[in-house]
Amino acid sequence: MNANPPLLSIRQLSKQFGSTKVLNDICLDVAEGEVVSVIGASGSGKTTLLRCVNLLEDFDTGEIVLDGESIGYRAENGRRTRLAERELARQRAMTGMVFQSFNLFPHLSALGNVMLGLTKVRRMAKTDARDLALSWLERVGLADRAGHYPSQLSGGQQQRVAIARALAMDPKLVLLDEITSALDPELVQEVLQTISRLADDGITLLIVTHEMRFAQKVSSRVVFMDRGSIAEIGPAKRLFEKPSTARLKQFLRNAHV
Amino acid sequence: MESFLHELWIARYVLLSGLKITVFVSAVSILAGSLIGLVTGVALAYGPRPIAWLMRGYVDVVRGTPVLVLILASFYVLAIAGIHFTAIQSGIFALSIFCGAHMGEIVRGALQAIPKTQTEAARSIGLTFSKILAYVLLPQALRQILPVWINTGAELVKASTLLSVIGVGELLLSTQEIVGRNFQTLQFYTLAGVMYYCVNFAIESFGRQAERRLRG
Amino acid sequence: MDYYFRFGVVWANFDKLLQGLALGLALALVAIAAGTIIGIVCAFAAAGGNRATRVGVNAYVSIIRNTPILVIVLLVFFALPQLGVRLDKYQSFIASLAVYAGAYLTEVFRAGLSGVPRGVIDAGRAIGMTGVQVSTYVVFPIMLRNSLPAMGTTFISLFKDTSIATAIAVPELTFQARKINVETFRVVEVWLVASGLYVATCLVIAAGLRQVERRYSRL
Numbered sequence: 001m002n003a004n005p006p007l008l009s010i011r012q013l014s015k016q017f018g019s020t021k022v023l024n025d026i027c028l029d030v031a032e033g034e035v036v037s038v039i040g041a042s043g044s045g046k047t048t049l050l051r052c053v054n055l056l057e058d059f060d061t062g063e064i065v066l067d068g069e070s071i072g073y074r075a076e077n078g079r080r081t082r083l084a085e086r087e088l089a090r091q092r093a094m095t096g097m098v099f100q101s102f103n104l105f106p107h108l109s110a111l112g113n114v115m116l117g118l119t120k121v122r123r124m125a126k127t128d129a130r131d132l133a134l135s136w137l138e139r140v141g142l143a144d145r146a147g148h149y150p151s152q153l154s155g156g157q158q159q160r161v162a163i164a165r166a167l168a169m170d171p172k173l174v175l176l177d178e179i180t181s182a183l184d185p186e187l188v189q190e191v192l193q194t195i196s197r198l199a200d201d202g203i204t205l206l207i208v209t210h211e212m213r214f215a216q217k218v219s220s221r222v223v224f225m226d227r228g229s230i231a232e233i234g235p236a237k238r239l240f241e242k243p244s245t246a247r248l249k250q251f252l253r254n255a256h257v
Numbered sequence: 258m259e260s261f262l263h264e265l266w267i268a269r270y271v272l273l274s275g276l277k278i279t280v281f282v283s284a285v286s287i288l289a290g291s292l293i294g295l296v297t298g299v300a301l302a303y304g305p306r307p308i309a310w311l312m313r314g315y316v317d318v319v320r321g322t323p324v325l326v327l328i329l330a331s332f333y334v335l336a337i338a339g340i341h342f343t344a345i346q347s348g349i350f351a352l353s354i355f356c357g358a359h360m361g362e363i364v365r366g367a368l369q370a371i372p373k374t375q376t377e378a379a380r381s382i383g384l385t386f387s388k389i390l391a392y393v394l395l396p397q398a399l400r401q402i403l404p405v406w407i408n409t410g411a412e413l414v415k416a417s418t419l420l421s422v423i424g425v426g427e428l429l430l431s432t433q434e435i436v437g438r439n440f441q442t443l444q445f446y447t448l449a450g451v452m453y454y455c456v457n458f459a460i461e462s463f464g465r466q467a468e469r470r471l472r473g
Numbered sequence: 474m475d476y477y478f479r480f481g482v483v484w485a486n487f488d489k490l491l492q493g494l495a496l497g498l499a500l501a502l503v504a505i506a507a508g509t510i511i512g513i514v515c516a517f518a519a520a521g522g523n524r525a526t527r528v529g530v531n532a533y534v535s536i537i538r539n540t541p542i543l544v545i546v547l548l549v550f551f552a553l554p555q556l557g558v559r560l561d562k563y564q565s566f567i568a569s570l571a572v573y574a575g576a577y578l579t580e581v582f583r584a585g586l587s588g589v590p591r592g593v594i595d596a597g598r599a600i601g602m603t604g605v606q607v608s609t610y611v612v613f614p615i616m617l618r619n620s621l622p623a624m625g626t627t628f629i630s631l632f633k634d635t636s637i638a639t640a641i642a643v644p645e646l647t648f649q650a651r652k653i654n655v656e657t658f659r660v661v662e663v664w665l666v667a668s669g670l671y672v673a674t675c676l677v678i679a680a681g682l683r684q685v686e687r688r689y690s691r692l
Binding site: 321329333410415417 | 536540541543545548551553555591620633634637639640647651664667668671673674
């Protein structure tokens with residue numbers, strides 16, 4: 001195992017929505033270059049966990065440490081305050097996120113989508129941004145569609161552009177939120193292959209997915225979440241072949257694995 | 258403020274008379290205009306080609322012309338054509354034509370939005386077209402456009418102010434007469450604005466209620 | 474009907490009618506430009522969290538939309554001097570029409586704003602853009618594209634509303650037509666021509682707008 005400190009460290013993260021505890025004391029470490037999959041039933045808190053990591057949601061207690069920096073909150077004299085928008089935005093740029101419904105900017109071409117973060121957030125010059133964006137589009141196999149608009153792309157192509165958009169920001173960690181759930185079955189493979197290649201290239205990934213076979217193939221560890229808590233966690237092979245908790249056994253049975 | 262209330266008291270009959278004429282003109286115009294609109298809408302949706310084209314021409318020309326131009330044109334041209342309307346009659350004529358074109362488009366749209374399956378079902382139980390129109394299509398279409406119809410009523414109330422230009426003694430002209438006498442321009446124009454706002458707000462609320470009753 | 478059509482008289486004055494038409498278009502353009510700024514500001518203000526601004530914007534929209542435009546024009550021109558604000562007839566009409574346009578355009582932009590998909594805002598934040606950046610580079614362009622059709626129909630409406638300027642003697646098309654009517658009594662001809670000019674202009678504008686929409690409807 002890696003002797004260096006983990007890239008991402010989630011410590012006792014909790015979040016409450018009214019009277020429901022959506023996230024309950026979550027503890028998780030992700031090492032650099034690791035691929036961790038999060039599985040579980042709908043409502044188990046997987047997406048909320050991801051959205052807390054990239055600060056799209058706030059959380060009530062606990063800490064998230066990314067590459068040594070505690071993100072989202074500032075602790076002063078024992079009181080915890082949410083950071084200002086500008087600080088949050090800077091920290092958000094350190095993580096990349098790919099969404100279930102792609103969320104491409106409809107008014108920009110594929111190239112424009114990838115370039116926007118480069119010019120406005122990383123403040124690159126337009127020509128440099130264009131070159132970098134094109135190279136990322138090439139890496140996901142869509143260089144020839146650079147000028148196309150989202151409405152002119154298939155679901156799988158849109159999702160690959162979304163992946164390029166996230167990666168172009170050079171994030172330390174990429175969060176994938178059920179990125180194939182909204183795709184037609186025949187388009188799922190091209191996206192999964194793209195993710196496999198990224199995993200091979202050593203990019204740190206935290207993946208929420210329903211694709212069990214894919215999770216088993218590409219992840220080093222798997223986290224099973226149930227009703228806001230981590231019910232089981234361990235190496236992918238062991239979790240899928242020899243699940244220890246009853247809930248996980250039932251879940252895998254229902255998922256026909 | 259006191260002098261305003263004093264003047265308001267003096268002018269109360271003039272204002273009331275103006276308000277009455279406004280309501281009268283708007284009401285007659287929307288009724289006449291709705292009838293015209295109904296016929297126009299049906300003709301546009303189902304009429305034979307030449308009639309539909311004629312109606313299309315009517316609707317496009319009237320909708321492309323400002324209401325004030327329609328009013329002025331009616332006022333002058335009708336007289337030449339031998340139709341000796343008074344100012345208020347020309348005004349109602351113009352507003353009815355305007356409303357008719359407006360409603361015609363709306364009725365046409367509502368009729369064409371009804372799925373063809375409705376007509377097929379009606380035909381298969383043996384109804385003739387005129388009965389289908391009367392008992393199946395129009396009831397649905399008219400129920401759909403009820404809120405828009407009420408909104409058109411509010412538009413006509415606003416358009417009735419333009420009749421002041423041809424000398425019809427509705428609320429705005431009455432206001433101008435009063436102001437001409439006592440020079441309390443700001444107060445009485447504001448009062449007129451408030452009165453129109455109240456009338457239209459009442460119409461709008463009625464419309465929202467009608468819409469709610471429709472949804473439920 | 475004893476009426477001889479003499480279009481000659483109207484053609485002789487055609488240039489004045491065209492000048493009136495041009496003036497009407499110019500007034501409408503200025504009004505929609507000013508109204509667009511007002512509308513965008515109000516739409517964004519109303520969407521923000523502040524309750525007071527939302528109530529204020531709703532009040533503005535409700536008052537203007539329920540008041541006849543002629544009353545607004547006369548109020549601004551005749552009554553404002555009582556408050557010390559003295560505008561000439563052009564400034565006064567433009568101000569009235571701009572305020573009027575602003576109310577309608579606020580509603581147009583509010584609808585356009587609500588048509589921006591929620592996820593796209595998340596995506597903008599996820600790549601590290603601040604709220605202001607997301608509003609500027611993502612929400613605003615999408616809102617504008619959503620609003621284009623309604624902006625177009627509003628512009629055509631505003632152009633027809635410029636005829637109201639006649640009431641305060643601004644020499645746009647309706648004013649010129651009325652003048653020719655009164656001076657020459659060529660009643661049918663002049664109103665036919667005036668109406669024809671309005672209808673033709675509206676058709677041309679509508680066709681132009683359809684072209685613009687086609688270019689931008691990639692969304």
